[in-house]
Amino acid sequence: MKTLIKDCSFILTMDDDESELSQRDILIEDGIIRSVGHDHPKADHVIDGSGCVVTPGLVNTHHHLYQTLTRAVPGGQDALLFGWLQTLYPIWGRFGPEEMYVSAQVGLAELALSGCTLTSDHLYLYPNGARLDDTIAAAQEIGMRFHPTRGAMSIGESAGGLPPDALVEHEADILNDCIRVIDAHHDARDGAMVRVGVAPCSPFSVSRDLMRDAALLARDKGVMLHTHLAENDEDVAYSLEQFGCRPGQYAQDLGWTGDDVWHAHCVKLDGQEIDLFAKSRTGVAHCPCSNCRLGSGIAPVRAMRDAGVPVGLGVDGSASNDVGNLVSEARHAMLLQRVANGADAMSAREALYIATRGGAEVLNRPDCGQIAVGKRADIAMWDVTGIESAGSWDPAALVLAGPTRVKHLLVEGRQIVDAGHVTTIDLPTVIARQNALARQLAG
Numbered sequence: 001m002k003t004l005i006k007d008c009s010f011i012l013t014m015d016d017d018e019s020e021l022s023q024r025d026i027l028i029e030d031g032i033i034r035s036v037g038h039d040h041p042k043a044d045h046v047i048d049g050s051g052c053v054v055t056p057g058l059v060n061t062h063h064h065l066y067q068t069l070t071r072a073v074p075g076g077q078d079a080l081l082f083g084w085l086q087t088l089y090p091i092w093g094r095f096g097p098e099e100m101y102v103s104a105q106v107g108l109a110e111l112a113l114s115g116c117t118l119t120s121d122h123l124y125l126y127p128n129g130a131r132l133d134d135t136i137a138a139a140q141e142i143g144m145r146f147h148p149t150r151g152a153m154s155i156g157e158s159a160g161g162l163p164p165d166a167l168v169e170h171e172a173d174i175l176n177d178c179i180r181v182i183d184a185h186h187d188a189r190d191g192a193m194v195r196v197g198v199a200p201c202s203p204f205s206v207s208r209d210l211m212r213d214a215a216l217l218a219r220d221k222g223v224m225l226h227t228h229l230a231e232n233d234e235d236v237a238y239s240l241e242q243f244g245c246r247p248g249q250y251a252q253d254l255g256w257t258g259d260d261v262w263h264a265h266c267v268k269l270d271g272q273e274i275d276l277f278a279k280s281r282t283g284v285a286h287c288p289c290s291n292c293r294l295g296s297g298i299a300p301v302r303a304m305r306d307a308g309v310p311v312g313l314g315v316d317g318s319a320s321n322d323v324g325n326l327v328s329e330a331r332h333a334m335l336l337q338r339v340a341n342g343a344d345a346m347s348a349r350e351a352l353y354i355a356t357r358g359g360a361e362v363l364n365r366p367d368c369g370q371i372a373v374g375k376r377a378d379i380a381m382w383d384v385t386g387i388e389s390a391g392s393w394d395p396a397a398l399v400l401a402g403p404t405r406v407k408h409l410l411v412e413g414r415q416i417v418d419a420g421h422v423t424t425i426d427l428p429t430v431i432a433r434q435n436a437l438a439r440q441l442a443g
C-alpha cells in the first residue's frame, strides 16, 4: 500500500544536512519513505499535510512504563531518589501481568500522542508472574516500535541493597530469562519493530558479577546494554564507598562502555567520564523532567554533545516525572541547558534533533529518526494552526511555541494517531481499567 502525506507546510528532516523543506509531499510504501518531493504521486491513502510541521517521530530512550500506575503517589512526591524508591517498592511488589500490560498501554499511548514512534522501556521487577512479554504485547497492539530491556535487581535489603528481598531475583534466573526473551522477541533486521536489551537496574541493586555477566551475554547475543548511572550525588557517593571508584570507572571496568551501551541520567559525569563516553561512543539517555522532579541536578548535556557523546531524551518512569510527554521533555532539555549555560546554549532545533535523530543514534537505529528516502516511515505531524502557534514567526521552532500533542502519527507507515486520537486501542476503556487498578493498589 502507498501512503502520501500531501502538501506538508514544513518538514524538519533531521537528515545529514539537517534540511528544512516547505510545501512537499512524502510518499511511503512498505513502511519506508520512497520520495520527498512536490509532484503529488498517486497513492492508496492520502493524508493532508497542510498546516502541519512534520518531523521524524520522536525517540524515547528511557522509560519504566509500569510506573504510569504510580503517578503522584503522596509519600513519593517530595522525596530524593533513594527515599522515593523505598516508598514505591512495596506498591510495585503488588503488581502482576495485568498491571504490567495495562500500564504499558497507557504509557505507550501517552508517548504516541506526544509524537513518539520508537521507545525503549526498562522493566526491572517481575512480581507475581509478570514478564517482559506483557509489555511487548501492549506495544504490538498499539503499533509502536519498541526496544524493551530485560532489567533486574538481585541485591535485596538483607544483603545491604535498597529493594525489599521480595522484589529481587536470583542472578542465574535473571540471565536465563534474558536469553529466553532475546530468543523469543529480538529482531536485528532493518526496520525491526522489537529489539530486546539487557538492563540490570543500577549498580546499587545488582552485584558486580551480574553487571559483568550481563555485558558478556549481551555481546554474545548482539543486543544492547542499558542501566542507570551517576543519577545524583547519593549515587556517586555510593559508588565511591562501595566500589572505590566513580561510576564511569565502574562501568568501564565491567564492560559497560561502547556503542552498544547507553546509560540513563548521567547527571553527575565529570570531564574525564564525558571523554570516556565520547571516545567509546557510549550513549546517554537524558531525562530532564525526572532530574528536576527528584532534584538530581542538571546533566552536562552541552559538554557531552560538544565532546561527541551520543545523547537522546527520555521521559523516565511516570513515578518520577509524572508526565510521559516527549516533546515537552525536549523543551525542558533546552531550558535546563540555558539555565546552566546561558540563552545560546541550546536552540529549539538542537533540542528537536536530540529528541529524534539523537535518540535513534543512541539506540543504534540508523534506519529511523530522519525523514529521508530509504528510512523507515516514522513520522510526527504537528498542527501549527492552533492557539499554541498563533502569532509564531517560526512555527518550526516547535519547542518554543507549538502544540505538545501530535495531530497525526505514523509508525512504519501505519497511522496510529489520527486527528489527535489513538486509532489502534480503545483508549477510554484502557484509562478506566488503569484507574481501577490504581484504586486496587491503593487499597
Ligand SMILES: [Zn+2]
Pocket: 062, 063, 064, 122, 228, 264, 316, 317
Ligand atoms: Zn529510570
